[in-house]
Each structure stands twice: as structure tokens, then as C-alpha cells.
Amino acid sequence: MIYTICKYTPTELLASFGQTCTVLDRIPECFDRAEQTAHPNLCGFGKSVLEAVLSGGVRELVLVNCCDTIRRVYDVLQRTGACDFLFLMDLPHEACGCSRALLTGELNRLLNTYATYSGMEFSLPKFQAAFRTNAKNCGPYVGILGVRVGRDLERMMARCFSLPVRNLTCTQGRCLNGDSVRAAGTLESALDAYAAELLHQVPCRRMDDETARQALYRDPDLRGIVYHTIKFCDFYGFEYAEIRRQMDVPILKVETDYTRQSQGQILTRLEAFSETVSGPAPETGGSKLPTEGVFFVAGIDSGSTSTDVVILNQDKKIVGTSIVPTGAGASAGAEKSLEAALRSAGLRQDQLARTVATGYGRANLGGGLEQSVTEITCHARGAFFLNPKIRTIIDIGGQDSKVIRIDGTGHVINFVMNDKCAAGTGRFLEMMARTLGMGLEEMSRTGLTCREDITISSMCTVFAESEVVSLVAQNKDVSDIVHGLNKSVAAKTAALAARLGMEGDYCMTGGVAKNAGVVKALEEKLGVSLFISDEAQLCGALGAALLAFDL
Amino acid sequence: MSHLIDTFGAFVDRQAPAHPVRARRLLIAAYEAKKWQMRLAPDRGLPPSKRELCLIMMQSILDCLRRPEHSAMVSLFVPCEPLTALGVHPYSVEGLSCYLTGAGAYRAFLDHTVEDGVPETLCSYHRVFLGAAGMHVMPAPRFVLHTNLACDANQLTFRNLAGRFHIPDFAVDVPFAHSEEAVRYVAEQLRKMVRFIEDCSGQKLPEEALRAAVGRSARTAKNYRRYLSLQNDHWLSGDVTSELYAAFMNHVLLGTPQVERFSQMCLEDVQNAPPRSGLNLLWLHTIPFWQQPVRQRLNFSDRVRIAACDMSYEGLVHMDASKPYESMAARMVYSGFNGSAEYRVKAALQAARTVGADGVVYFCHWGCKATLGAAQMVKQSLEAAGFPTLILDGDGCDPGNSSDGQVSTRLDAFLELLEARNS
Numbered sequence: 001m002i003y004t005i006c007k008y009t010p011t012e013l014l015a016s017f018g019q020t021c022t023v024l025d026r027i028p029e030c031f032d033r034a035e036q037t038a039h040p041n042l043c044g045f046g047k048s049v050l051e052a053v054l055s056g057g058v059r060e061l062v063l064v065n066c067c068d069t070i071r072r073v074y075d076v077l078q079r080t081g082a083c084d085f086l087f088l089m090d091l092p093h094e095a096c097g098c099s100r101a102l103l104t105g106e107l108n109r110l111l112n113t114y115a116t117y118s119g120m121e122f123s124l125p126k127f128q129a130a131f132r133t134n135a136k137n138c139g140p141y142v143g144i145l146g147v148r149v150g151r152d153l154e155r156m157m158a159r160c161f162s163l164p165v166r167n168l169t170c171t172q173g174r175c176l177n178g179d180s181v182r183a184a185g186t187l188e189s190a191l192d193a194y195a196a197e198l199l200h201q202v203p204c205r206r207m208d209d210e211t212a213r214q215a216l217y218r219d220p221d222l223r224g225i226v227y228h229t230i231k232f233c234d235f236y237g238f239e240y241a242e243i244r245r246q247m248d249v250p251i252l253k254v255e256t257d258y259t260r261q262s263q264g265q266i267l268t269r270l271e272a273f274s275e276t277v278s279g280p281a282p283e284t285g286g287s288k289l290p291t292e293g294v295f296f297v298a299g300i301d302s303g304s305t306s307t308d309v310v311i312l313n314q315d316k317k318i319v320g321t322s323i324v325p326t327g328a329g330a331s332a333g334a335e336k337s338l339e340a341a342l343r344s345a346g347l348r349q350d351q352l353a354r355t356v357a358t359g360y361g362r363a364n365l366g367g368g369l370e371q372s373v374t375e376i377t378c379h380a381r382g383a384f385f386l387n388p389k390i391r392t393i394i395d396i397g398g399q400d401s402k403v404i405r406i407d408g409t410g411h412v413i414n415f416v417m418n419d420k421c422a423a424g425t426g427r428f429l430e431m432m433a434r435t436l437g438m439g440l441e442e443m444s445r446t447g448l449t450c451r452e453d454i455t456i457s458s459m460c461t462v463f464a465e466s467e468v469v470s471l472v473a474q475n476k477d478v479s480d481i482v483h484g485l486n487k488s489v490a491a492k493t494a495a496l497a498a499r500l501g502m503e504g505d506y507c508m509t510g511g512v513a514k515n516a517g518v519v520k521a522l523e524e525k526l527g528v529s530l531f532i533s534d535e536a537q538l539c540g541a542l543g544a545a546l547l548a549f550d551l
Numbered sequence: 552m553s554h555l556i557d558t559f560g561a562f563v564d565r566q567a568p569a570h571p572v573r574a575r576r577l578l579i580a581a582y583e584a585k586k587w588q589m590r591l592a593p594d595r596g597l598p599p600s601k602r603e604l605c606l607i608m609m610q611s612i613l614d615c616l617r618r619p620e621h622s623a624m625v626s627l628f629v630p631c632e633p634l635t636a637l638g639v640h641p642y643s644v645e646g647l648s649c650y651l652t653g654a655g656a657y658r659a660f661l662d663h664t665v666e667d668g669v670p671e672t673l674c675s676y677h678r679v680f681l682g683a684a685g686m687h688v689m690p691a692p693r694f695v696l697h698t699n700l701a702c703d704a705n706q707l708t709f710r711n712l713a714g715r716f717h718i719p720d721f722a723v724d725v726p727f728a729h730s731e732e733a734v735r736y737v738a739e740q741l742r743k744m745v746r747f748i749e750d751c752s753g754q755k756l757p758e759e760a761l762r763a764a765v766g767r768s769a770r771t772a773k774n775y776r777r778y779l780s781l782q783n784d785h786w787l788s789g790d791v792t793s794e795l796y797a798a799f800m801n802h803v804l805l806g807t808p809q810v811e812r813f814s815q816m817c818l819e820d821v822q823n824a825p826p827r828s829g830l831n832l833l834w835l836h837t838i839p840f841w842q843q844p845v846r847q848r849l850n851f852s853d854r855v856r857i858a859a860c861d862m863s864y865e866g867l868v869h870m871d872a873s874k875p876y877e878s879m880a881a882r883m884v885y886s887g888f889n890g891s892a893e894y895r896v897k898a899a900l901q902a903a904r905t906v907g908a909d910g911v912v913y914f915c916h917w918g919c920k921a922t923l924g925a926a927q928m929v930k931q932s933l934e935a936a937g938f939p940t941l942i943l944d945g946d947g948c949d950p951g952n953s954s955d956g957q958v959s960t961r962l963d964a965f966l967e968l969l970e971a972r973n974s
Contacts, residue, residue, distance in 0.1 A: 039915060039923035041672070041944075046924070065727050068703045072924020075892040079928060090727040093699055093706070098736060102726060206706060208722050232920065234670040238707055241668025455561070455658065457951040466954045491662055498666030 005049065006064035007174040008091050008198055010107055012181075014062065016127035017120045023171055024061070026052040027150050027260055037076050042069045043233040044258025045148060049073050053082050060085040062110070066206060067235065085117050094208045095199040103195040111191075124187055131178025140221050142277065143168045145243075146228040146236040150258065153266070157226055160270040162278050168216050169228060170204045170236075205235035217243050224277040225251040226270070230258055244499070250277050250414065264360055265400065269417060272376035276412050289549065290314075295353040298341065299544025300334050301375065302326065302361030305398030305426065305511060307333040309341035310541040311352070316385075316549070320345025321538055330361025356544040356551065360399075371551045376404055376415050378543030383507050384410030385546055386533045391504020394493060394522070394530070395539070396512035398426040403496045405503065416496050422461045424492030426512045431461060432485050435468050436478060440515070447482035447517025454484035464488065482517060490521035497526060507531040509539035560655020567659045571687035574656075578688075579616050581654055582609060594790075596851040598824075600816035601793040607809050608796045612650050615642040619690035623748070624712060625803055626697040626705045628866070628886065629723060630879035632764035632806035633745045634696075637754050641803040642692045644708065648679040649795065652841050652948050660686065661949060674918045675949035676837075677708040684712055691716035694751040696744060698723040701888035702921045721747045725883050727890045737880035758875075764806035765879065766872035771805060774814035775867055778821050782831065782858040783907035785824040790850040791857060792840040798862035830969050831858035833908040833938070835899055835929065836915075836922050837947035838862075844959035848966065855966055858906040861887065861899060892925035896932045903938045910939045910969045912962075917946040917953070939972065941965040 002014050003024040011021040026048055031040070033054040034047035046069035052058050054077075061083050063074050074088040089106050092099030111122055141164045144157060148171045158165045176197045184190035203210050217225060227240045240253050252273040254266055289295065294314055301308040303326060311320035322340035326333040334357070342349060357365050362372040375395075383393045384406055393404040401424050404415040422428045433443045454476060458464040464485075471481050489512070506528050512518055513536040523530055535542060559581060566574040586609040593602045615622050622642035623634050631641040651657050660682025665671060667685050669678055683689040695718060697709035706722075713720035723740050726733040745756055804810045832849075834857045839845050849857055865887050870878035883889065887898030903911055911933050915923050930940040943961055946952035 037927055039926045041915070041917065041923050042920055046920075068920035069924060071727070071890075072892060072921065075925060075928060078891075078893075088727070092726070093722065093724040098739060099724065102736060105732070206703065208706070208710075208724070229670070232672045232918075234673045234704065234707060234918070237668055237670035237673075238711055244668065453561075457658065458954070460952070463951070463954045466956055470956065495662060495665040499668060 002060045002062055002085075003052075003058050004062050005045075005070070005171070006066050007171055007201065007204070008064050009062055009089070010110065010194065010198065012130035012176070012178070013107060013111060013127060013194070014114065015130035016123050017114060017118060018126070019060075021062075024049060024052060024058065025151055027152060027258065028052070028055075031259075037080070038072060041232055042072070043067075043230045044256065045230055045233070046070055046073045048258050050076060053077055054080065056082075059083060061087075063088045065090045066204075067233070069233070085114065087113060091206075092199070093206065095196075100192065100195045100199060103199060104191050107191045107195060122187075124190060127190065128178070128182045128184075131176055131181065133177060134175050137164070137166060138221065139164070140223045141166050142224045142226065143216065143219075143222050144226045144228060145169060145216055146240065147230050147233050149228050152260065153228075153256065156263070156267065157270060160267070160274045161224075162274070163223055165226075173202055173216075175201070205239060213239070217247055217249065222249055224273065225249055226273065227251055227253045229253065229255045231255060253416070265417070267363075268360070268374050268376070272374035272412070272415060275374060275377050276414070289353050296345070296347060296351055297545050297548035298338065298352050298355045299378070299541040299546070299548060300338060300355065300357045300359075300362075300365065301378065301538075301540035301544060302330045302334050302357060302359035302365060303375075303397055303540070304360055306537070307337040307359070307361070308538050308541040309334075309337045310535075310538050310545045311341050311345045311347065312542075312545045312548075316546065318535070318542070320347065321535075321541075323537060326361065330364045334361065334365045354548040354551070356548045358540050358544040371547070373544060373547050373551075375540045375543075376402060377412055378540045378547060379509055380404050380406045380412045380543065381410055381546045382535075382539035382541075382543030383509060383533075385542065386535060386539070387505070387507060387531050389505045390507045390531060392497065392500070392502070392506045394497065394506060394508045395510040396424070396426060396489070396493065396508070396518070397510040398430075401425050401493055401496065401510075401512075403493070403500050405500050414500055416499050418492070418496065423464070424489050424496075426510070428461050428464070428489065429485065429512065429515065429518070431465060432468055435465050436472070436481065438478075443482055444515040444517055446479045447486045447515075448520060450480045450483035451477060452480045454480045456484045456488040483521070486515075486517040486521035487525070489518050490525040493522055494525045502526070502528075505531060507533070507536075509533075509536045511537055513537065556653075556655040558655075560657065563654065563656035564659035567656075567683075567686045567688050574686075574688045575616060575690065578651070578654060578656065579613065582613055582616075582650065585609060586613065596788060597790065597793065598787055598820040600813060600820045601789050603816055604793050604796050604800060604813055607804070607813065608646070608799060611640070611643075611799075611804060612647060614640045615647060615692070616690065619692045622692040623751075624692040624695045624709070624718075626709055627799075627802050628700040628883060628888070629696045629698050629803075630741065630805075630882060631803050632768060632875065632879060633741075633748055633756055633761055635804070635807050636760040636764040637748065637752055637756050639693070639748065639752055643799055643803045644680045644712070645676040646799045646803065647683075647689065648676040648948050649840070651679055651683060652950075653792075657682075657949065660688070661951070672918045673707065674702065674704040674916070675946050675952065677704045679948055681708060681711065684715055691718060694718050694747075695720040696723070696748075697721075698725055698883065700725045700883055700886060702919060704918070719747070719751060723883070725889055729885055729890055729894060733884045734877055734880045737883055738876040741876045741879055761875045762872045765870055765875040767808065767811045768806040769870035769872055769878070771801070771811045771814040772867035772870060774811075774818050775801065775864065778814065778817040779859050779864055779902070780905050781818075781821040783905065784827050785821050786827045786829065786856075787821050787824040788851050789856060791838045791845055794834070794857050794860050794863065795838045795840050798837075798860060801863050801867060827907075829853055830855040830909040830966065830973070831906055832856065833858060833899065833903045833906060833911045834860040835895075835911060835913045836862065836919070838914065839945050839947050839953065839958075841948075841950065842945065842953065842955065842958060844955050844962060848959075848962055855969075858908060859902050861895070861902060864902060865898065888921070892928055895925060896929055899929060899933060900936055900938075903933065903936070908938055909973060910941065910965060912941050912943050912965070914947070915942060915944045917944075917949065939965070939968060
């Protein structure tokens with residue numbers, strides 16, 4: 001078994017030795033070996049290759065000179081001698097005649113090196129017979145573009161959409177017809193033809209001329225794009241920005257580090273995006289709402305910090321609310337919060353005609369729930385209900401921040417979320433408040449005034465904390481430091497908002513909406529006034545309750 | 552950074568969104584003022600060669616900003632002899648980013664790149680410039696020349712800038728292998744590059760002018776190599792900023808009479824310098840010239856100095872002026888920054904021996920995967936050869952990606968280790 005990583009790998013050539021090639025796709029539990037032998041700040045995929053080889057089980061590996069990370073992965077593996085057969089094929093950046101000759105030389109080098117290593121003989125007929133034609137797909141679909149996705153993530157994506165999902169990332173879409181290779185009479189001419197076919201595939205982003213990549217996102221059957229990037233792989237972020245600027249097709253950026261971490265957050269984004277592409281999932285056969293008379297519905301927003309509940313009556317009037325800390329378990333937090341809301345409304349649970357859950361914990365709240373909907377759709381619905389003029393919602397919660405654009409009917413047009421880094425979230429403020437030895441309420445007031453305009457330049461939470469400690473040591477005024485922190489959160493959020501484009505009236509929801517200093521800094525940064533409802537923290541739960549009428 | 556620079560930078564940052572041309576004029580005025588200060592009241596701690604170096608670099612930056620229509624945007628490793636021989640000014644993206652950070656004007660540009668969707672893990676030299684170009688503070692040059700050497704960021708940034716400015720772009724593809732076949736492949740592309748330059752500039756490049764420029768490069772390389780070998784037993788004080796300037800001089804301005812003169816002055820200065828009295832550091836990769844803990848410890852110190860930086864000396868190979876294309880190609884192909892990291896290790900070992908390094912600092916510039924990935928390999932090899940090596944994480948251009956506290960602790964501990972070893 002020969003492992004490969006790239007669609008430019010000459011797998012047909014290796015097949016001529018009777019070998020099977022498979023794309024290396026091992027998601028490790030940790031990157032200990034990779035970080036010991038290389039560095040933490042490499043792309044997760046490169047580190048996963050190091051982990052896979054250094055932990056054993058990958059004896060033969062053919063790499064392509066794809067990027068800086070893979071070059072260094074090759075260097076490290078070459079030194080360790082962990083593979084029986086390790087080969088790095090150089091790939092030119094263009095497809096002109098000279099490049100073709102260079103690649104032909106590389107193919108020859110691989111052929112000879114593998115023949116020497118394996119003791120097997122190359123067979124031209126087997127090589128010419130190794131080409132396979134892929135079946136052509138047609139009809140509407142959702143495309144995964146960008147950099148490679150692991151099989152787990154691809155399966156998760158496929159489950160989230162009602163439309164077929166096609167993987168068009170950098171490892172996929174390999175379609176060599178092999179005609180020119182089959183027509184060649186000699187090894188030399190066959191390799192030359194093969195080099196040309198390899199170079200004329202739909203290019204990946206490392207190639208100089210990438211015009212042909214437009215076919216990937218200008219397909220009329222494409223209904224939505226999930227654009228995958230890996231942290232520390234910079235090739236694809238630029239293309240995502242270009243597609244977003246040029247195309248109307250809905251697009252969601254998902255950035256991972258090629259681990260299984262953050263799957264909950266990714267699932268939320270995918271489900272919300274699926275709701276954007278094809279509307280909320282159909283009713284699951286739960287209880288029917290009465291058509292007349294008095295009845296109640298509830299929305300539960302199970303967040304990382306608090307669990308919020310809103311109970312509405314048949315006229316969509318709020319009759320009960322509660323906000324309780326989520327605590328150790330999402331399910332227990334939801335029960336507690338629902339009990340408190342029922343008490344405030346003077347109701348019993350059996351009087352609720354329907355309950356809809358949202359938030360991170362929505363999938364873990366146990367029975368009794370008719371439906372779960374992502375907090376993105378719920379925040380949109382809740383905010384629009386509170387103020388129908390709103391077109392952009394900024395939600396900063398405990399562990400994530402989002403910006404959601406909605407249309408004139410309250411439906412989500414697009415959204416962006418922070419990555420898993422805590423910068424710009426409520427958690428960032430909590431950590432900084434702890435460093436400064438103050439509570440969040442005090443911090444909210446303290447940041448409203450400042451004498452010196454301090455800028456916290458570090459976006460990383462850990463570095464920012466160190467910067468705050470250093471400012472404290474310099475006897476800087478605490479209010480100036482807090483003001484600097486508020487500006488930092490505002491800058492991060494404004495950058496998210498700018499990715500969606502500035503439009504319409506703005507509102508802010510989530511727990512951080514209660515922080516007057518952040519709100520002021522954000523208004524200054526965006527140059528707009530933010531609508532903040534008294535129910536700002538309950539917006540997600542309110543949206544969930546409103547959706548209970550529709551599902 | 553000083554309060555004055557911070558205040559100036561913040562003012563430029565505020566001007567940039569609504570008044571980009573005004574922001575550019577402010578920068579030009581500040582650089583012009585600095586140039587006059589360097590001319591009339593130069594830093595007395597700097598030897599004459601380094602004073603000259605500061606002036607040449609400042610003039611080069613001013614030329615890019617004032618006369619962009621006579622400039623070609625280049626990535627650091629593109630041979631620029633064909634440009635300078637034609638009187639086209641090389642417009643260095645990385646150089647301009649350093650000057651923007653040096654002027655304290657970078658925050659608004661970095662923020663703009665985040666809004667623009669540029670990955671935050673891209674090299675900050677490129678992000679600062681992309682932000683400044685995106686906000687129209689940086690002017691459009693006439694055309695772009697770039698190469699995949701020494702990192703992937705070049706492919707992304709220069710392609711993006713050519714599209715953004717609507718100007719033609721030429722890419723030089725450098726193969727992974729260090730071989731004569733690769734030299735021929737690159738030389739052929741450099742011939743095409745010259746035709747591209749001629750088309751874009753409307754001027755014909757006389758072969759003789761190119762040979763003369765490569766001849767100057769060859770003499771510069773020879774002088775600079777000799778200068779480095781004399782660093783072993785002479786103590787020439789200096790600062791980290793001018794060490795970084797030398798990296799630009801020996802790349803984008805290589806082949807000019809000014810740089811040849813600079814190399815002669817370096818040689819004279821080191822020959823006249825007193826005997827070596829402190830620790831010699833070999834610095835690998837870029838230098839965070841803006842960072843106080845680095846400046847405080849390494850600028851004009853009797854205790855320790857950077858004796859050589861691989862960004863400055865790499866590529867100074869033997870060149871034959873009668874074969875200008877092959878000479879320029881060989882510089883790229885046989886660079887320690889090209890191909891396997893083992894070549895970089897080999898070059899570092901050779902340099903450490905040449906300058907008699909007491910220790911080596913391997914600077915892991917945020918986002919530079921080519922450097923980061925080789926960190927442990929380089930450390931193992933250098934330490935096995937008896938050169939203590941510090942892997943120092945930081946950022947050469949974006950203060951937001953680095954912590955002063957961490958850098959000062961690591962540098963201090965390393966210097967203590969080296970001193971204890973020598974005592």
C-alpha cells in the first residue's frame with residue numbers, strides 16, 4: 001500500500017508496479033510527535049502526516065512538493081528514516097513546455113527509484129491500462145471547495161444537507177482520461193504525455209495559472225459552497241474571499257486544524273448553512289399546535305455560559321423567561337432554566353404545546369423537544385421579531401461571536417463566526433477581567449471612560465493577557481486598559497462584520513451586549529448605532545420559541 | 552517602539568481609510584525627515600558602512616513611493632540586475648512592510664487584511680503590505696516580478712497584488728533540486744523575464760549592461776564573504792536594523808554600484824575594527840528589528856552582536872559575469888532557502904564556523920512554514936556540531952504576534968548560557 005497526499009501524484013505509474021495507492025487521511029488525537037520534530041505552527045494536515053508515519057503503519061509514502069509544510073514534512077521524515085520508501089516529487093508551478101519536461105524527469109526518477117526499491121519491473125501495458133474514468137455527476141449539489149477534508153468531516157457535511165454533497169477539494173476531482181498515454185508507443189513518449197495530463201488537471205491553488213478553477217464555482221448546478229480551510233494553510237483563504245466577492249451562491253467558510261476538535265461548533269455552522277441553503281429541516285412528526293384557544297410554546301437556548309428560556313403564549317407574547325448558568329451538564333441546566341421560566345409564567349411543563357431547543361447544547365437536552373434549530377436561525381428570528389428594521393445581527397456570546405445578515409422577512413442570508421480562538425468573545429473578556437481582578441459588571445462600567453488611548457495589539461488571548469499584565473506593571477490606568485480591551489473586541493467583531501459587508505440597521509445580542517464599554521467601542525468602530533433590546537440575552541431562546549409556531 | 556513613533560503610526564492609521572494619499576504623503580514626509588537626520592546627524596554608534604546602508608535603503612523606499620511608475624514590484628529572491636541595469640527601480644514589498652512597521656503604521660493595514668479575508672497565518676511582511684495596498688496607501692508600480700523562492704506566500708501575495716493593481720506579473724519557478732538542470736531551467740525563465748521587462752518598460756536591455764551588473768554582484772559577494780570571515784576576530788558594532796537592511800541590499804539592490812561600494816566599506820570597517828571582545832551570534836531568518844528586548848540586547852552592545860544573518864549572506868555564491876543568466880539562476884537554485892532544509896543546515900554550519908559563532912538564534916517568524924518546519928532539524932544539527940541554538944518564536948513585522956516578555960526571557964537565558972559556556 002502506497003500512501004499519497006495529492007491529486008498530482010502519479011498513481012497510475014505506481015499502479016503499473018501492481019501497487020494500490022490511497023490518500024493518507026488519519027486524524028490524530030494529538031500532534032505530540034509532529035510538534036516535537038517540527039513546530040506547532042504548521043498546518044494540521046502536514047502534522048497529521050508526520051503523526052501517521054512516526055506512529056508506524058505508513059511504510060511507503062509518495063509526497064508531492066505541494067507547499068512549504070509538505071517540504072518540511074519530507075525533510076523531517078527523511079531524517080527519521082521512518083518510511084521504507086519515501087519520495088518527494090517536484091511539481092512545477094506552471095504547465096508550459098519546460099515544466100512538462102521537468103515533470104517528465106520527475107516521473108522517470110520516481111519510476112526508477114521505486115523499481116530499485118521494490119525489485120519489481122515497470123510494465124508499460126499495465127501503466128496504460130491503469131487509467132479510470134470517473135462517472136459524471138449531474139443535478140443540483142452542494143460543493144466542498146478549498147483544501148482537503150478528512151473523511152469524518154466530509155461525512156458530517158453529507159449528513160447536514162438534503163442535496164448531494166460533492167468533494168471538490170484539492171485532493172479530489174482527479175480526472176485523467178489517459179488517451180494520450182495509451183496512444184504512446186514508448187515509455188519516453190508515454191511519460192511525456194502523462195506529465196501533460198497531470199499538469200492540465202483543474203489546478204490547485206499553488207499553480208501559477210488558476211483560471212480553470214473558476215469551473216468549480218461557476219457551475220449552474222452548484223447551490224451552495226462549504227469552503228474548507230486549514231489553519232496555517234494560506235493557499236485557500238484568498239480564493240474564498242474572491243468567490244465571496246464575485247459570486248451570489250451561498251458560501252460558508254469552515255476552518256479546522258485537521259483534528260476532531262470543535263466538531264460541535266462546525267456542526268452548528270453546517271446546520272445553519274443548510275437552513276440557509278434549503279430552509280429548516282422538515283418537521284419530525286412532533287405534536288401539533290392547537291389552531292385556537294390558549295396555548296404556550298417554549299424556546300431553550302443552551303449556551304456555553306448560560307441556559308436561557310423564553311415562553312410565549314398563542315399571541316407570541318412573552319409570559320415567562322429565565323437565565324441560569326449552564327453548569328456542568330447541558331441537560332440539567334436546561335431543566336433548571338425551564339423550571340424557572342415555568343415558575344415565572346405560573347405554568348406547568350405539560351401546558352407547553354411545543355418546545356424548541358437551540359445553542360451548543362441543543363442536541364444533548366434529552367426528550368420532550370420537538371425540534372432543534374441552530375442559534376444562527378434563532379437569533380435571526382428573535383432579533384427580527386424585536387425590531388423588523390434589523391438587517392445585521394452581532395451576537396457575542398461566551399465562546400463564540402457571530403455576525404448574521406438577514407433579509408426583509410427575517411431569513412438568514414449569510415453569516416460568519418469566529419474560529420475557535422477565544423479572541424473577541426465573552427470568554428476573552430472574562431479572562432481579562434480576572435487578570436485585572438474585577439467583575440464583568442465593573443468592567444463594563446470601567447471601560448466607558450479613558451484618558452489614554454491604549455491599543456492592545458495582540459489578538460491572541462494569551463499574548464493579550466501578557467500585554468495587560470505588562471500595562472498593569474507600567475501603572476497604566478485600569479480604565480484605559482479596559483478601554484483598550486474593548487477596542488480589541490470591537491476590532492475583531494468589526495472585521496467579522498466587514499466580511500459580510502455593512503448593511504442595514506444593526507442590533508447586538510448575546511451576553512456581551514450587556515457590556516456598555518464594548519457596545520460603545522463597537523459603535524465607534526462600525527460608525528453605526530446598535531439596537532440593543534432589553535431581551536438581548538434572550539434573543540436566541542426567543543427565536544427558538546417563535547420557530548415553534550412554524551415547525 | 553517610542554511614543555513618538557506610536558503616535559505617528561496611529562495618526563497614519565487613522566488617516567488611511569478615508570485619506571490614503573494623505574497617509575502616503577505623511578509616510579513620505581516622515582521618511583524624508585529621517586533621511587535628513589541620518590545625513591546630518593547620523594547615529595554615532597554605526598560604522599560608516601552601516602550609515603551609508605541606512606541612507607541607501609531610505610532612498611530606495613522613497614523612490615518606490617515617489618516614483619512607482621518607474622518601479623517594478625519584486626519578491627525578495629528575484630534577481631534584480633536586469634531591472635537596475637535598465638534604471639527600473641526594484642520595489643520591495645517586504646522592505647516597505649518593514650518601513651511601515653518601523654513608522655508604527657501597521658495596525659490599520661493588518662485589520663484591513665482580516666476584513667479582506669487574507670489568512671491571519673500568512674507572513675506578516677505580506678499582510679502589512681496587502682493591507683496598505685488594499686487601502687490604496689501603497690501606490691501601483693509598473694509590473695510585478697516574483698518567484699516561489701523562498702516561500703509559498705510569494706505565490707499568493709504577488710498574484711493578488713498584480714490583480715489588485717491590474718498590472719502584469721511574471722513568475723520565476725525554481726525547482727526543488729539543487730542541480731545544473733535546475734539552473735538551466737531557471738536561466739531560461741530569466742531570459743523570458745528580461746523580455747517581459749523589456750516589453751513592460753519599453754526599453755531594450757543591452758547584454759553588456761546586464762553583464763556589468765552581474766559583475767558588480769560577483770564583486771559584492773566576494774567582498775561580503777570576506778567581511779563575514781573577518782567578523783570572527785574583529786568587533787564591529789552595529790544594530791539589528793542595519794543587519795536586516797543588508798538582507799535587502801544583498802537581494803533587491805544587488806548589482807548596483809551603491810551596493811558594491813557598501814560591500815567595500817564593510818570590508819574597510821571590519822579591517823579597522825578592534826579585536827573581537829564579545830559574543831558572536833549567527834542569526835537565522837528575519838530579525839524583529841522593532842522589538843525592544845531584541846534592540847536592547849543586541850544594538851551597540853559590548854556583550855553580544857549579530858555577526859551574520861543568513862538573510863544577508865545567502866545567495867552570495869560565485870558568479871560569472873560572462874554568463875549572467877546562469878549566474879543569477881545559480882543564486883536562486885543553490886540558495887540555502889531552496890529545496891531541502893538540509894541545504895539550509897549546511898549553509899548555517901558553514902556560516903557559524905566562518906564567523907566563529909558562540910551561538911545561533913533560529914528565529915521562527917510567525918506564518919513562515921518553511922522556517923518553522925525545519926526548526927528542530929537545524930537545532931539538532933547545529934548543536935551536534937557544538938553551536939548552542941535558541942529557537943525563538945516571534946514575528947518580524949507584526950507586534951501582535953509576539954510577546955516582549957517571552958522574547959526577553961529567552962534571549963537573556965540564552966546569553967547567560969553562552970557566557971557560562973565561555974567562562
